[in-house]
Amino acid sequence: MADAADIEDLRLLARRRAPHMVFDYVDGAAEGELSMARAVEAFRRVEFSPRILRDVSQAPTAVEILGRRIAMPVVLGPTGFTRMMHREGERAVARAAERAGVPYTLSTMGTTTAAGVAAAAPGGWNWFQLYVVRDRARNLDTLALAREAGMDVLVVTVDVPVAGARLRDVRHGLTVPPSLRWRSALQTLRHPAWWFDFLTSEPLRFATVDGAPDDLPGLTNLMFDPSVTMADLEWIRSAWQGRLLVKGVQRVDDAKDLAAVGVDGLVVSNHGGRQLDRAATPLELLPQVVAAVGDRTEVFLDGGVRNGADVAAAVALGARACFIGRAYLYGLMAGGEAGVRRALDLLRAELVRTLQLLGAGGIDGLTPDMVRLRAGTGI
Ligand code: FNR
DSSP: OTTOOSHHHHHHHHHHHSOHHHHHHHHOOSTTOHHHHHHHHHHHTEEEOOOOSOOOSOOOOOEEETTEEESSSEEEOOOSSHHHHOTTHHHHHHHHHHHHTOOEEEOTTOSSOHHHHHHHOTTSOEEEEEOOOSSHHHHHHHHHHHHHTTOOEEEEEOSOSSOOOOHHHHHHTOOSSOOOOHHHHHHHHHOHHHHHHHHHSSOOOOOSSTTOOSSHHHHHHHHOOTTOOHHHHHHHHHHOOSEEEEEEEOSHHHHHHHHHHTOSEEEEOOGGGTSSTTOOOHHHHHHHHHHHHTTTSEEEEESOOOSHHHHHHHHHTTOSOEEESHHHHHHHHHHHHHHHHHHHHHHHHHHHHHHHHTTOOSGGGOOGGGEEEOOOOOO
């Protein structure tokens, strides 16, 4: 693990450790996977314009978001089925986030309860992500459990009216929980350690919504309600006392509507390319959203972050912080909590080095003129 020099190294370790269908559930995206490729590629097109002859002996990375200071502008975003990646799942991720001084977001599709996350990382800043489920009363029960567990930031994800088509999962015949069928039998031989862990740990179940079904079709039917509208969001705004973020903003006009409802923040995101393929690329859309609503609400970027330099670029372009998904899941699959720690340590070291080489000194020294996006390469 300590030899992993960047997130890509953790990804390669993860690919070796986890069965293909588990790795591909994380690594894959929807349809032709263009949104995901473009999100990553947009960061590769970043061209920095460094200042020289600045005193960069210090490079503080702490920022304030939603009224609270965090160690660096990174938020561990919500991911479902996290105990499928490693038996410690959400607990491992929450502990690593707590240690790094950054928030962790438990998903509605989580496999650990809100109370379980709070117990694992009592000193962490733990957030909750909601999918508005069909039975509206259940949403209130779920929010009450999150609140009781001390979660004071709610992230409502709005880019999943129906599940996206993730073709790698279709081709693998992925079931949740993974079942030992003939397809996976060969994989068992290749990844005995993962299967041993999986079969000897607490059975995988959806833990955040009381009485949630254990099968994927039943769960999908419960979770995704294609009739959710802005009126539901206003209802949640009135029912939730804490801070409210909306994740999945993909247009400037929607960002303006949300700012008008009084949300505390917006996450420019296309779900890591796992929903509508060929949706707008978060890094490209970010400056327009910041220009339109950045004075009224906090704008976050989500999608494609694989390096601390990506975080610096997004912050320079106006993001308050970046959400990450796969970057920490690769670490989790590669080595549980130690792997997530490694991922966060790498991102932090890369961010500090970038701030210094860029002549920004600290995060506060980042300015939009330090970043230019080169022309696209045609994907
Ligand atoms: C996700 N994502 C996600 N988002 C959400 O709001 N609720 C969820 O349950 C999940 N589940 C989930 C599972 C897995 C395996 C992945 C990879 C992603 C999306 C996630 O929060 C985030 O938007 C993307 O991962 C961001 O893209 P990157 O950082 O992975 O490129």
